[in-house]
């Protein structure tokens with residue numbers, strides 16, 4: 001376990017002067033002269049959303065689970081969504097292929113391998129126990145498989161990673177409380193709780209008691225809010241649940257008073273641009289509010305959400321916002337530093353990772369020919 005309460009103050013990250021040029025995001029770090037990738041933390045990642053069609057088909061065959069098709073192109077062709085619910089319908093329909101500890105191990109192992117290539121130094125990974133328990137999988141198997149993969153990711157790739165247990169808001173508060181009670185025997189295997197799934201109609205305040213119980217267990221508190229729900233969901237997540245980070249939060253930009261609050265308190269917002277486009281929360285990437293959030297001084301960082309479904313991992317998100325929003329090297333360095341400031345790791349680790357960003361930006365200046 002590496003998770004600890006976040007240190008409040010970090011050293012200010014040195015920004016590039018504007019002359020430096022970062023290597024294109026997506027380039028794999030290697031000893032072979034390939035340019036290094038920007039180090040970052042990924043704080044908004046649903047492990048179930050990393051289930052790529054190839055692994056889906058392999059697990060279905062291994063576990064005798066019928067899929068509507070096993071054709072990879074056809075499966076990928078189904079990954080077109082009109083809103084959050086249309087995505088969730090497919091996402092939940094695919095999850096019965098996950099049955100054993102080994103399945104969960106392989107799922108998280110594949111993510112961490114891909115994340116390491118994308119520059120991820122720290123991952124705080126959501127999992128949805130209610131889905132798996134409803135599918136007949138013991139919570140012990142879920143936790144053991146994921147935890148083993150995290151330990152392996154640390155040994156193989158040096159990635160620091162922890163789990164955050166999410167409550168499915170559309171199953172209600174009583175189910176969330178039962179889930180927390182069932183999970184407390186595994187308390188040492190997760191560092192926090194979150195709130196996900198269908199947002200509109202399930203405001204954060206419904207979950208006041210279960211979040212209070214989690215806080216009493218010294219768990220970190222985060223919540224999805226302001227993805228499809230309005231700014232009032234963000235206010236509630238902060239004021240009623242005591243959320244330390246807001247997942248998505250882009251609709252907070254509709255409320256100037258809320259923006260002032262988020263800036264004043266430097267509350268982290270884990271923004272997921274490719275997700276927002278895929279779920280039509282924004283019309284196009286070029287219309288995303290991310291540049292405004294940065295210019296308003298919000299502590300925003302980039303994340304992939306459900307990368308198997310939304311067109312890419314964190315490096316793909318970085319490349320996309322650089323291309324479509326014209327974000328500069330300084331912006332990307334700020335996003336990376338923000339991700340480390342926002343994470344729940346030890347302060348010494350945060351400082352070390354942010355120094356890597358500094359070294360990276362300084363070292364990325366093109367050498368004179």
Ligand code: ES4
Pocket residue numbers: 046049084196197198224227275305306
């Ligand atoms: C999710 Cl994009 C998104 N929003 C809310 N809940 C989720 N669970 C998995 N992906």
Ligand code: ZN
Pocket residue numbers: 044045046196224247305
């Ligand atoms: Zn999410």
